[in-house]
Amino acid sequence: MRISDLGEFGLVELVQDWTRQSIRASEPDPSAVYRTVVDNGDDGAAVTFVRAGVTELYTTDTMVDGVHFTSETTPWRDLGWKAIASNVSDVAAMGGTAALALITLGLPADTRVDDVKELYAGMTEICCEFGARVIGGDMVRSPVGFVTVALTGIATGKPMVRTTARPGHLVGLTGSVGGSAGGLRAMLEKEAVSGSAADQLVMTHRRPRPHVPEGQILVANGIDSAMDVSDGLADDLAKLCSASGVAANIWAEKVPAHPALQAVFPNDWLDLALYGGEDYVLLFTAQPEVMSAVMGLLPDGAAVIGEITDGTPGTVTVLEPDGTTRLRAGAGWDHFG
Amino acid sequence: MRISDLGEFGLVELVQDWTRQSIRASEPDPSAVYRTVVDNGDDGAAVTFVRAGVTELYTTDTMVDGVHFTSETTPWRDLGWKAIASNVSDVAAMGGTAALALITLGLPADTRVDDVKELYAGMTEICCEFGARVIGGDMVRSPVGFVTVALTGIATGKPMVRTTARPGHLVGLTGSVGGSAGGLRAMLEKEAVSGSAADQLVMTHRRPRPHVPEGQILVANGIDSAMDVSDGLADDLAKLCSASGVAANIWAEKVPAHPALQAVFPNDWLDLALYGGEDYVLLFTAQPEVMSAVMGLLPDGAAVIGEITDGTPGTVTVLEPDGTTRLRAGAGWDHFG
Numbered sequence: 001m002r003i004s005d006l007g008e009f010g011l012v013e014l015v016q017d018w019t020r021q022s023i024r025a026s027e028p029d030p031s032a033v034y035r036t037v038v039d040n041g042d043d044g045a046a047v048t049f050v051r052a053g054v055t056e057l058y059t060t061d062t063m064v065d066g067v068h069f070t071s072e073t074t075p076w077r078d079l080g081w082k083a084i085a086s087n088v089s090d091v092a093a094m095g096g097t098a099a100l101a102l103i104t105l106g107l108p109a110d111t112r113v114d115d116v117k118e119l120y121a122g123m124t125e126i127c128c129e130f131g132a133r134v135i136g137g138d139m140v141r142s143p144v145g146f147v148t149v150a151l152t153g154i155a156t157g158k159p160m161v162r163t164t165a166r167p168g169h170l171v172g173l174t175g176s177v178g179g180s181a182g183g184l185r186a187m188l189e190k191e192a193v194s195g196s197a198a199d200q201l202v203m204t205h206r207r208p209r210p211h212v213p214e215g216q217i218l219v220a221n222g223i224d225s226a227m228d229v230s231d232g233l234a235d236d237l238a239k240l241c242s243a244s245g246v247a248a249n250i251w252a253e254k255v256p257a258h259p260a261l262q263a264v265f266p267n268d269w270l271d272l273a274l275y276g277g278e279d280y281v282l283l284f285t286a287q288p289e290v291m292s293a294v295m296g297l298l299p300d301g302a303a304v305i306g307e308i309t310d311g312t313p314g315t316v317t318v319l320e321p322d323g324t325t326r327l328r329a330g331a332g333w334d335h336f337g
Numbered sequence: 338m339r340i341s342d343l344g345e346f347g348l349v350e351l352v353q354d355w356t357r358q359s360i361r362a363s364e365p366d367p368s369a370v371y372r373t374v375v376d377n378g379d380d381g382a383a384v385t386f387v388r389a390g391v392t393e394l395y396t397t398d399t400m401v402d403g404v405h406f407t408s409e410t411t412p413w414r415d416l417g418w419k420a421i422a423s424n425v426s427d428v429a430a431m432g433g434t435a436a437l438a439l440i441t442l443g444l445p446a447d448t449r450v451d452d453v454k455e456l457y458a459g460m461t462e463i464c465c466e467f468g469a470r471v472i473g474g475d476m477v478r479s480p481v482g483f484v485t486v487a488l489t490g491i492a493t494g495k496p497m498v499r500t501t502a503r504p505g506h507l508v509g510l511t512g513s514v515g516g517s518a519g520g521l522r523a524m525l526e527k528e529a530v531s532g533s534a535a536d537q538l539v540m541t542h543r544r545p546r547p548h549v550p551e552g553q554i555l556v557a558n559g560i561d562s563a564m565d566v567s568d569g570l571a572d573d574l575a576k577l578c579s580a581s582g583v584a585a586n587i588w589a590e591k592v593p594a595h596p597a598l599q600a601v602f603p604n605d606w607l608d609l610a611l612y613g614g615e616d617y618v619l620l621f622t623a624q625p626e627v628m629s630a631v632m633g634l635l636p637d638g639a640a641v642i643g644e645i646t647d648g649t650p651g652t653v654t655v656l657e658p659d660g661t662t663r664l665r666a667g668a669g670w671d672h673f674g
Contacts, residue, residue, distance in 0.1 A: 037392060038496050041580070043427040043564050044396030046496040052389045055374060058472060059381030060439040060487060064479045090380040102397040104485050135395060142401045144480050148441050150397060150487035159375050159383040227380050243378070 003116065004109035011116070011139060016041055018120040019134045030099065033154055036135070045135035047100070056099070057153035059090035065145035073187045076115045078206040080122025082278075083147040086230060088130050089210040089280040091153030093228035095160045095219025097212060098132035102150040106142030119147070130212060157219040160226035160284070162243035169225065169285035171248055171306040174214035174298055177233050179204030179258030181276020182265060197260035204258060208280040214298060218284055221294050226284035232275045236283055237306075238316045247311030250274070253321040256303040274318060340453065341446040348453070348476060353378055355457040356471045367436065370491055373472070382472035384437070393436070394490035396427035402482035410524045413452045415543040417459025419615075420484040423567060425467050426547040426617040428490030430565035432497045432556025434549060435469035439487040443479030456484070467549060494556040497563035497621070499580035506562065506622035508585060508643040511551035511635055514570050516541035516595030518613020519602055534597035541595060545617040551635060555621055558631050563621035569612045573620055574643075575653045584648030587611070590658040593640040611655060 003011050019040055033054055038046035049056075063069055063083050074082065088098045103123065107116070127133060132151065183205030186198040211228070218226055225244070229236045234250065241248050257273035265272060285308055286294065295302060311317070318326050340348050356377055370391055375383035386393075400406055400420050411419065425435045440460065444453070464470060469488065520542030523535040548565070555563055562581070566573045571587060578585050594610035602609060622645055623631065632639060648654070655663050 038394075038431070038498055042496075042498050042500070043430040044394045044490070046392050046394050046431065046492060048390060048392040049386050050389060052387060053385060055383050055385040056393075057375075057381045057383050058437060058439060058489075060441055060473065060475050060485075062441050062443065062475050062477050062485070064443055064477055066480065067478050093380040094375070094383065100395060102395060102487050104397055104399050106399065106401060106483060136397065138397050138399050138485075140399050140401055141404050142481060142483065143403065146443060146479065146483065148397075148399070148475075148485045150439050152395075153381070155383060159379075159381075161375055161379050163379070 001113045002109065003107060003111050003113055006113055008139065011113070014113070015116070015120060015139070018117065018124065040134065040136050045100070055155035055159065057091050057094050057096045057155055057159065058150070059087050060148065060150040061086040061090065062146060062148040073184060074206060076118035077122035079147065080119040081126045081207055083149050084123050084126045084132060084151070085208050085210050085280060087149045087151035088126070088132065088212065089228040089230065091151060092210045092212040092215035093160065093226050093282055094153065094155060095157050095215050095226070096153035096155040098130045098151060099154050100135045100152045101127070101132050103134055103137035104148040105137070105139045106144065106146040107139065108143060108145060109141055111145070130210065156216060158224065160219055160224055162225070162227050162240045164225040165240055165244035165246050165285040165308050167246055167308050167310040168287065169308040170288050170291040170304050171237065171250070171308060172284050172286065172291055172295065172304050173233070173256060173281055173302060174211045175281035175301040176256040176258045177229060177279040177281060178261045178269065178273030178276045180208060180278040181272045182258060182261045185272070186264060193264050197263040200260040201258065201264060205278065208278060210280050211282045214282055217297050218282065218294060221297065222290055223284050223286050223294060225286070226282050229279040229281050229283050230277060232277045233279070233283070234274045234316050234318060238314055240283060241308070241316060242314030245313045247309045247313060247315040247317070248306055249309060250306040250316060250318045252318050254303055254305045256301055338450045339446065340444060340448050340450055343450055345476065348450070351450070352457060352476070355454065355461065377471065377473050382437070392492035392496065394428050394431050394433045394492055394496065395487070396424050397485065397487040398423040398427065399483060399485040410521060411543060413455035414459035416484065417456040418463045418544055420486050421460050421463045421469060421488070422545050422547050422617060424486045424488035425463070425469065425549065426565040426567065428488060429547045429549040429552035430497065430563050430619050431490065431492060432494050432552050432563070433490035433492040435467045435488060436491050437472045437489045438464070438469050440471055440474035441485040442474070442476045443481065443483040444476065445480060445482060446478055448482070467547065493553060495561065497556055497561055499562070499564050499577045501562040502577055502581035502583050502622040502645050504583055504645050504647040505624065506645040507625055507628040507641050508574065508587070508645060509621050509623065509628055509632065509641050510570070510593060510618055510639060511548045512618035512638040513593040513595045514566060514616040514618060515598045515606065515610030515613045517545060517615040518609045519595060519598045522609070523601060530601050534600040537597040538595065538601060542615065545615060547617050548619045551619055554634050555619065555631060558634065559627055560621050560623050560631060562623070563619050566616040566618050566620050567614060569614045570616070570620070571611045571653050571655060575651055577620060578645070578653060579651030582650045584646045584650060584652040584654070585643055586646060587643040587653060587655045589655050591640055591642045593638055
């Protein structure tokens with residue numbers, strides 16, 4: 001069945017059913033922070049904050065068919081997971097936990113209802129794991145499919161930001177990088193690479209796990225400078241440097257590449273680790289003694305990968321293992337290039 | 338200049354400048370409710386609620402090029418206004434005032450930078466008038482243009498909802514309907530209609546004014562059942578009836594058609610008033626004595642237009658001036674039809 005057969009109102013009812021199931025299954029008890037007074041299905045939703053001093057976070061992220069994903073490389077259920085994951089990652093980067101999600105779907109009229117159901121199943125999975133709740137949204141006809149998620153979070157401390165990196169700080173990562181870009185490339189070049197290492201990379205691309213617990217560890221231990229790695233390590237570090245008015249060196253041999261990356265891409269693994277996107281680990285900076293203490297608390301895979309300097313603001317220099325250097329300013333993945 | 342010449346990061350910087358101007362110009366003092374601790378430009382934004390018991394509203398709405406608007410009928414500046422207006426209207430319908438906006442733009446790479454500037458100028462205008470602030474968003478390349486706004490509001494009383502209409506209630510409107518649909522039709526049939534009456538309708542289509550003050554009057558006077566009219570009076574009333582498990586009669590001769598509508602569309606004005614969309618007035622229900630008191634407080638144009646009954650839930654019957662009736666169940670504007 002296509003959504004044009006069902007019509008908007010039939011689809012809205014189905015989606016509300018799917019959403020309610022996710023709420024029943026997953027809802028953490030937010031009663032110490034807020035209570036829901038109007039749920040999904042009205043002009044809007046409403047929550048009342050039960051105590052003073054709650055800090056709420058707001059973020060939004062969009063995925064467009066053919067630009068950020070294709071149905072070949074991202075099945076519908078994984079698309080649902082990823083669309084929420086990128087937002088949960090932003091909340092994690094500020095030291096928060098996920099709370100309330102508004103889901104906007106732009107869909108061609110010939111979209112299969114079963115595909116939309118899969119999309120919501122993926123959203124439900126990640127909401128259950130990370131304590132998010134869908135409280136509203138919008139569904140519209142669009143010649144090109146897109147998913148926009150707006151997510152709130154609750155900060156458990158002072159939100160970590162991009163503007164507080166200082167010369168003398170070390171640069172840390174909460175986990176390995178390059179796995180997602182490697183997985184995408186493995187799918188696109190599927191004749192060239194296969195096997196369990198490639199499969200691991202594909203799963204890393206399709207089911208990224210936002211580093212919420214890691215973000216909680218950072219903020220609880222005094223880190224105030226962090227962001228998530230979504231557009232690639234070097235480029236995201238350049239953004240953080242730019243926001244803070246500082247520069248950075250990355251020590252290439254310290255970068256924790258995904259464990260399966262070198263086996264699948266023996267020549268390009270370091271480039272994928274440095275410049276690949278959608279890693280959703282956290283990048284943070286701290287004074288050496290704070291960094292050392294925090295590293296002892298983070299899971300395996302976390303690493304100190306460089307240092308903040310007083311060079312030209314926004315400039316990132318990658319120091320290669322062979323002693324050469326290359327400059328990597330804030331070019332980033334240009335969404336309009 | 339096209340946005341592909343400027344690149345994502347250049348565009349993001351421009352947009353942040355435009356957004357900051359709007360904040361400086363417009364910000365109401367929200368300090369009794371919240372203070373902003375992280376503003377636009379980081380992984381997300383953050384506000385801290387300074388007192389307990391604040392009720393926050395959440396809504397989102399999307400406009401897709403060629404589906405919800407065209408550049409012929411909606412210039413960029415008006416598009417910016419309308420994209421936020423529809424969300425402010427949802428907040429108004431719950432008895433709230435607008436607060437924080439997340440703006441997502443999906444744009445083809447050949448979009449002119451000046452057009453994006455106009456879009457933000459329209460958003461800035463309505464934010465200034467209605468006290469909203471842009472605190473974040475996302476910009477992505479998309480083969481089809483779209484604007485998604487997620488908006489929070491602050492409720493000033495118990496949020497009004499769609500589920501509390503009861504048999505015996507009268508049905509009220511806070512203002513006239515049909516003007517927006519008439520304006521759109523006047524533009525599409527521009528050879529057939531012109532003159533100042535048609536121009537009034539066009540302005541009503543392009544610059545709808547959300548009924549925030551009216552919503553404040555309703556909630557302050559004990560109304561608990563309301564929604565905004567976005568898909569057409571009859572269809573939206575059917576949705577309200579469906580959510581409340583009741584039916585309704587509309588007295589066609591009582592419906593406040595836009596003052597310019599009959600002059601421009603002498604044959605179809607009532608159909609436009611009953612079934613045209615994007616009016617953004619508020620529809621509400623109340624016991625007769627409450628309705629009577631509230632009507633005395635609302636601006637000219639407000640009217641009592643019908644009654645809630647215990648008929649088949651979700652059924653709306655339009656009673657015509659000539660004594661005939663027609664049934665109008667909850668068909669609505671089917672976004673996927």
